[in-house]
Amino acid sequence: MKTDDLISMLGANVERVDRRQFVRTLSSAVVVGAIVALGAMLFTFGIRADLDEAGALTSLFLKLAFTMGILVPASVYLIRLSRPGGERKTSIALMALPFIAIMLLAAISLSSAPSSHWNKMITGDQWLECLLSIPTIAIVPFAVIIWAVRRTAPTDLVRTGALVGLIAGAVSATGYALHCIDDSLPFIALWYGGTIALCSFAGAKLGPWLLRW
Amino acid sequence: MTTPMGAGRQVTPDRRQASRMTASEAELKGLMTAGLDGDSAAHRMLLDRLSGYLRGYYKTRLARIARDASEAEDLVQEVLLAVHTRRHTYHPDELFTPWVYAIARYKLIDHLRRTRASLKEVPIDDVGELMAHDDHVEVESAYDLHRLLRQLPDRMRCAIQCVKLDGLSVTEAAAQCGTSESAVKVNIQRGLRALAAVIAREKRT
Structure with missing residues (x-):
């Protein structure tokens, strides 16, 4: 094929491009992923029953602050990294901040408690359920967001994949927080933080394979 | 720089x-x-x-x-x-x-x-x-446009052939391909993306 022929083909009857389509596709994928995750969570587990107690509500807000603290900046970074060369203008190292913050809080909480309580604070009642639920429920949001990112043009597939995993994990953890009755800070740091990080790691591994264009 | x-x-x-x-x-x-x-x-x-x-x-x-x-x-x-x-x-x-x-x-x-x-x-x-x-x-590339086009689904190939190669308007192409105008536009977009994917797949093998 001659390049001139390709150019005449591509340049024939060019359609106007909707400038807002790019951000709209990505943000609606995140929203759809979130709805699916919340729906799946409510359907399988339901909301925790003790929400009328003040302590439960505070813990719920803390968990949501943690997951939103990941979700919002990660979505902003994803929009940047989905444009060619976006990784040159953005460092995603800031995404470590919510994790560092929750680990510090967990450390403070542990140090102010007697060591005989540590075991219970760290493993809670439902650590296994948390460990399995968050990554499982993250699968559908992950697929939806990957589908949307495949329509863009990321040039750093590892970081972009990591961000998609991070968002999917945070969305899933947000849903799980509505159900989960383990409220200690070390539990949140380890099982929420750990599973979200795991989703991000999986995303980084799958990114170059799923997002190639 | x-x-x-x-x-x-x-x-x-x-x-x-x-x-x-x-x-x-x-x-x-x-x-x-x-x-x-x-x-x-x-x-x-x-x-x-x-x-x-x-x-x-x-x-x-x-x-x-x-x-x-x-x-x-x-x-x-x-x-x-x-x-x-x-x-x-x-x-x-x-x-x-x-x-x-x-x-x-x-x-x-x-x-x-x-x-x-x-x-x-x-x-x-x-x-x-x-x-x-x-x-x-x-120089010519190794790709043959018409051979690549043949690997696309009919509706995409028809839309690209009419609008991008024969220079028909979207309305004329819709009549020719028997679809709506918006379908023609979508099929062109998808078809060109699919074309890039076919090229990528051929390279791997």
Whole structure:
């Protein structure tokens, strides 16, 4: 094929491009992923029953602050990294901040408690359920967001994949927080933080394979 | 690429390259935004200008690592296809040249990876090198457009054939293909993306 022929083909009857389509596709994928995750969570587990107690509500807000603290900046970074060369203008190292913050809080909480309580604070009642639920429920949001990112043009597939995993994990953890009755800070740091990080790691591994264009 | 302040009054090659880049940046960006607004002539001129820069870029890159220069034309066409099908990822507030350069470099690395070269061969360069050579000595690429088109689903092939090759309007194409006008537009978009995917798949094997 001659390049001139390709150019005449591509340049024939060019359609106007909707400038807002790019951000709209990505943000609606995140929203759809979130709805699916919340729906799946409510359907399988339901909301925790003790929400009328003040302590439960505070813990719920803390968990949501943690997951939103990941979700919002990660979505902003994803929009940047989905444009060619976006990784040159953005460092995603800031995404470590919510994790560092929750680990510090967990450390403070542990140090102010007697060591005989540590075991219970760290493993809670439902650590296994948390460990399995968050990554499982993250699968559908992950697929939806990957589908949307495949329509863009990321040039750093590892970081972009990591961000998609991070968002999917945070969305899933947000849903799980509505159900989960383990409220200690070390539990949140380890099982929420750990599973979200795991989703991000999986995303980084799958990114170059799923997002190639 | 920036020229350091106070680097001397005489015009250094570096500075000449920088000023040429500024000129082409403004021109190419103008063509790009006009194309995004639906100006076919501007879009065609943009792709034509880019093909010269891309050819120069890939020929020197591939020659440096002792690769066959005929691969350059394949890469030029892949990038043009990507620039077209992914042009919605360009933000008009940003510079245009770094956007194209990021695509060109991504496709170079992807090409070397697919053809099982060592990534140690990937040359270190920057956005300035993309505009360093304008080369219009064209050879044919290894891709056969009509053979590639035959691998697409009928509705996509029909839409591309009518609108992009035969020059029919979207309305005429809709009648010809027996679909709605919006379906024709969607099928063109999907079809061109699918075309790029077919090329990528053939490269891997």
